[in-house]
Structure formats: C-alpha cells, structure tokens
Amino acid sequence: MADTDLNDAAPSRAGRLAKQVGGTVFTLLITFIGLLAVPFFISRVVPTDPVMSILGARATQAQIDATRTALGLDRPMWEQFGIYVWNALQGDLGTSIRTKAPVIDEIARYFPATLELSTIATIIGMLVGVPAGILAATKPGSLFDQVVRLVGLMGYSMPVFWLGLMGLLIFYGQLGWVGGPGRLDAAYDMMMQFEVEAYTGMILIDTALNGRWDIFQNALSHIILPAALLGYLSMAYISRMTRSFMMNELGQEYITTARVKGMPEVRVIWVHALKNVMVPLITVVALSYSFLLEGAVLTETIFAWPGLGRYITDALLVADMPAVLGGTIVVGAVYIGINMFSDLLYRLVDPRAK
C-alpha cells in the first residue's frame, strides 16, 4: 500500500480516471505492437520460404521472382512491417498465402468454432472443478480428496491425443452416445450451410436463433465429447487450484472464529471461505479459458474441428505467415480481452480492488 501524504492535494476523480484510461490505452498499444512485431520478425527470419511452399519444387526462377514481388517480400523488412501494421489497423490482416482468401474472413470462420468449443469446455471445467476442489479441501486426505487428486493428475498427465481417441472409440464408436468428428453430420452440415442464416458462426447459437432444433441437437451431440475432453483438462487444473486456495482459506483465523460462533459448516465453506477464494479463482478460470482458445490443436485435429488453433498450426507448417500473424493477433486480443474482463470481475467480488 502506497502511503499518501495527507498534505498533498488528492488528484481529482476525473484526472485519476483519465490517467487510468490513458495508462490502459498505452499498455494496450504497446502490447499490440509487440503482438504484431514479434511474430512478424520471427516469420521473416525463419528459413522456411513461403514462395517455395506456394509454388512447389518445379517452379521456374521467373515464377519465383514474380510471386516474391506480388507478396511484397522483396521490400525492406521495416517497410513490410509498416505496411502490415497500417493494414492491420484498418482491419485488413492480409491474404492467406495458401488459400488466397482474406485472413480476416478465415478467422471469422474458425474463431467461432473455437469459441463455442472452449466456452462449453470452460463451463464444464468450472462447474465440476470448483465444487470438486472445495469438497476435497474440506476433507483433506479423505477418499473423495484422493479421487479428485487422482482424476486431476490423470487430466494433467495423459496425452490429450490418446484421451481424445479413446473417448471417440468408446462414446462414438462403441456406445454411439455422441456424434463423431466434425461439427455436424454431413446431412446437417449441408442444411446448416444452405438453410440457416448464420449470425455468429457458432452453430448452437445460430440454430437456436433460427429455431432449427434438429440441427441444434446434432451440433450438441458433436460438441459434447470434445468439450467434455477439454473441460476435463481444465477441470483438472481448476480443481487442483481451488483445493489449494480453499485449504489456505480454511486455515485462516476468521474461519475458526465463524466455526466457534457455531455457524453451520455449509455456510462457513460456501459463503465465507468461497468469497475469498473467488478472486484467485477468477484468474485461474480466465487463464484456462484463454489457453483453450488457442491451445486445443491436438483436440481439434482428432475431432476434425475447424478451430483457430489448428488453423494457426496448419498455416505455420507451410509458412503461411499472414495467416499465422492474423491468428496470433486475434488470440492475443482475446487474451487481453479476457484479462480485462477478469479485472472487472475482481472489482465486483472484492470491494478492496475498487
């Protein structure tokens, strides 16, 4: 806590706000330039040549030169970066080298798929992870605690690739409880493309808005398994963190006081202690959410899910730098967004943070 000299005139409220906003904008600006610059310059020094990956081994020198000029790769690097930033500011993230479609359009297609999946996954992770962690913390060493820890450990250590395939094999292949890879069955996919007005790109929301519950059900059956898988991974993390926050909180004197006063245990845990655990938990959930937004590459591959993580990875493998940069910027922006949102939540749950 910084001490304020009482003799100093306190800055006006408006001034403080302006300073805060200015600070935030400045930080945002620096972050964004960093976000643009780091991948941009890395992309220019890696030895993979985008021109070769477009043209293949048979291209003539004339074709190579023409493509290089068309992509602007023959200009000085600073100039290329300047052009890139200028275009990015106007919402033009360039054209994908591989698919020749505007990157912004492609991201608009891939990002909703990822957002839909990771949001459901995070909700599952949170709904299961938080109560599990809390319950484990109230009876440390109990059978329940052991089970939660074991399940959490498995979520940490088992390769997601293997888990995903096993999940598909059992719940899709053997039991037939869930839909297979992809976002929809072929028949519904065609209905979705030609009969449904897409507002958000998130199938569950779009079909609900259009009242197409048949497609909605099919989409739900497809998303439930990958979402449960990712939800499990995030649950493993959330439950472990919740448990340790809760253990810490339950050892505090105010808890002892509450118990001594004869307050019911349910109230002690779910009201008093939980309130204080909320603040660090928000960070944990936000981190796990933002991780899922770009870190689900393997899950997206196994489930043939056209998500952003896979988009960026595929692009990286063929040195499609406009696509990589565009994807990175969107992920970065989402990170920043989620961070700001969790800051806002802190203020709501913790009056001291105002």
Place this chain on the structure above:
Amino acid sequence: MTYLPFARHAGAAGLAALLMGAAPVALFAETPADTLVIAEAIDDIVSLDPGEAYEFSGLDLINNTYDGLVEINPTTLEMEPGLAESWSVGEDGMTYTFKMKAGITFSSGNPVTADAAAWSLQRAVKINKTPAFILNQFGWSAENVDSMITASGDTLTLKVDKPYAPTFLYNCLTAGVASILDAEVVKTHDVDGDMGGVWLNSNSAGSGAYTLKSFKPNEGYILEMRPGYWRGDAKLAKIFMMHVPEAATERLQLEKGDIDIARTLTPVELEGMAANADVKIQKDVGGQVYYLSFNQKNENYKNAKFLDAMRWAVDYQGMADTIMKGTVIPHQSFLPKGYLGALDDLPYSLDIEKAKALLAESGIAAPTVKLSVRNSADRMDVAQSIQNTFGQAGITVELDVGEGADQLKAYRARLHDATLQTWGPDYPDPNTNSSTFAENPDNSDEANNTGYLAWRNAYDPGAMTAESQAAVLERDPAKRVAMYAALQMKHRETSPFIVMFQQARNTGVRATVQNFYTGGAVDAAAYWLVTK
C-alpha cells in the same frame, strides 16, 4: 457430510445434460442416400483454378467439375475423346486439329466451343502458374500462344514447336491444367487481369458432372450434380468432402457409417478393419515411386559391379509386405505401372550370395554407404531394412537421419552420398519421369540442373539423354513404347538408381459403395460413377 447432497445433484445434472445432447444421435448415423460422404486430408489444396491447381485433392475436385479435350476413362484408365470428338496431326507433325463435339454445354448452359477451348489453354499459359510448364513444353508462351492456339468454327488448331510424339501432347492434354473453362462466364469475373483466378477458387465453370457448391479451405467442399452431363448424369446428387486429417478418426467414421469413403488410411487402420464386413478395402496404385540413389561424385558409385551388388541386396518383397504393409508394391523401373511403356517385371530380388560375389568382383573392399533418410517412421524402417541386408552382403550403411526439407536441399545441391527418396510424376506421359531419371544434358556443377534427378546424383546417362529426347519425338506409338522399355531396362541395369517400390493406394469404402475409381497413377478420382 452436509456437502454430499450437492455433489449428488451436480452429478445427476451433469449426466442428464450429457444424455440430453447424446440421445437423439443414434437415429442419424447413416449418410444421406443421395450424397457421397468422403473423408480425406485435403489441406494440400492451394487452388481450385484449373490453371493453378497442382495438388492431389484439388485435381480430384477439378476432374469432377471440368473436362479436357482428351480424357482418361476412369474404369479402364485408357485415353478417350473428351470434349473433342476427333483429332488429327498434320504431315509436319507440328499442327494438330481437334474437332469439338457438338451439343455439350457447360453447367451455365453455355455451349462448349472451340473458342472456349482455345481461350482456356491460352489462359493457362498466360497466367503461368506452377502447372503451366506442362503446356509450355510444346513451345507455348504468353507471347506466342494466341497464334499457336486458334479456333475456327468447331475446330481447334494447336501448333507446336517440334514434331513431338502425338501421344505426348494427348497425354498432357488430359492433365488438369488443360481443362476447358466456360470462357464467357470466367471473363466476367476478371479482377485486375487475373483472368478469373480469384473467382475460380470458390466457383467452378466447367462442363463436368458436378458443380462446386461450397468450398471451405481445410474444412471441406460440397459438389452438386448437374443434369445433362455428356458422359451420363452423375449417380449421386451430392458429394460431401470432409477434411479429416487424422487416419484413426477416419476409420472410426467409416466403421460407424458416418462417411462412405475414407482416403487417408494408414496400414494400422487397414489391419484393424480387415474383419469388418461393413467395410471393404479397395486397392490400386498411385504414381509415386520409391528409390535409392547414389551420388557419383563418390567414385565407388561408378563401379557397375558394386551398383549391381547393391541391387541384389535389397529385400523388395519383404519390405513391401512387412514394413510398408501394402502401401507400396515392388516396382523396379522408373515409369510407374499405368504409364505408357511402363515395365512391370521384377528382375531383381534379395540374393545375398549373389550380392557378395558381385561385391568381390567389384574390387571395392569394405565399402560404406552414407544413406540420407528423412525422419519419418516408414522411411526409417525401410532404411534399416536396407542397412540390414546390405550389411549381410558386406556393405556398411551409415544412416544420416534428418528433416525432409533439409535432406531435399542437400540432395538438390548434390551434397548427399546416397539417399532414399520418392518421386511423383508431374503429368500423365512417360516423358515426365524419363526426362528426369534418364536425361542430364549438362552434368557440370555450374549447370545446376536440379530438375533432373540424374544431375542431382552427378550421373551422366550418356546416350540415354538423346534416346529419351528422341522418344518424346517418336510419332509411332508402338515404337515409342519400345523405346521407353529399352530405356528403362538400360537405366535399371546401369544407373546409380535403384527403384524399389511404387505407391499403392488403399481406400476404405462402405460395403455398399460401388464404382469409386481413384484414377490410378495417371488420373484423378471420378465421383460421378459412384453408387451406394
């Protein structure tokens, strides 16, 4: 224990939520009856413009949306008239006349004319994208193509710069780059002089059995049947292609009946599905050949006996059966099975004693081969098998394992000692492989002829260069076949190349699916004949 009721509720609610989503699914497992659902890794697609597409998945799509003057029959893989009814070549061998079939229309309803054909070929040459070299071989360039390719009435005239073998031109005209486009439609979508290139990436404008309804890169495409296709209407109304990069996933979908065809299966999936009566495996060949080659900058590799010893020290059949598990077939000549003039015989087999004897005759004592191999599992397995059998014959093999791209770079710079590589033909004419395996016009370092595999191995094929160049000018098809046969025999006996395998394709299809043809080594897949 006050918290238990909560846990019980949460658990019950979770289960209920899961079941609610899952329950209706079992009802919709089958694919729609009028739609062929295919799963394949289609992230190789760079373009759907016939003038630019040069990848397997893109060419499959183009084969079903466009036609050429000359076509390959998907069932027999023989050449047959396409949009041209007949053709002839002038006395000088440099002027070809194609008479167009009457009454064929593009999907827009516009008639297919000689004008459209001329414009399409001119366009492919002018936009000069990667596959343009297939057409440029005939002396066509952006500057002269308007006068070399001309149309008049229902007749298209192609002039070429040398009296090539007519089969050479016809074969090249079956390639995707020679597809005929609906010129009237494409011209209206010109953006900044791209001759419709951008528009063609998400639209089709051909005379094929299907039209492109939707394309999402790395996700899939949908084709819709067009009525009145000149080869007979497609049997199924729609093609639904789904990009599934993971082979194990494809297998699950196929066994479940969510897809009709799985095209990216590996030996592991094939073995696993062998017992499933709902699924069958269709086998045919692809165009790729697997070979060993030896850099003649190392004098040892100029020794004919030593090269011969190595040829008898390779376990061709064993590797194909055990390591490659049906993904290749033994093949020992540079033209893949299915190509004009290809040799299917297998003169070499594993014979350690013979190899030892030949090595002794070569006079090279205790030779060491440094074999560059890319770090993928199947290549490593092949390399280790070679290491083993060469070892038995008294030849030490040191493996140099690295990234595919790095190894290719070293190979193109002639820095390798020996290498294990694959080569895929560029167009459906024997010249594509003959010109690279058996020709090397200038073996000097300065020539930097990296396009010639012979040059990459510092190999001067001597008279074979001229013989291969003559074969492409031989106008008698039977003589041409004989020339390639002779070339391949000479090549496999004398060159520092050991061709070992040809790619085999394994397609998983539902038991009810009939008449799916992949195009073998020479063509792309045909969807329009498929029934299910």
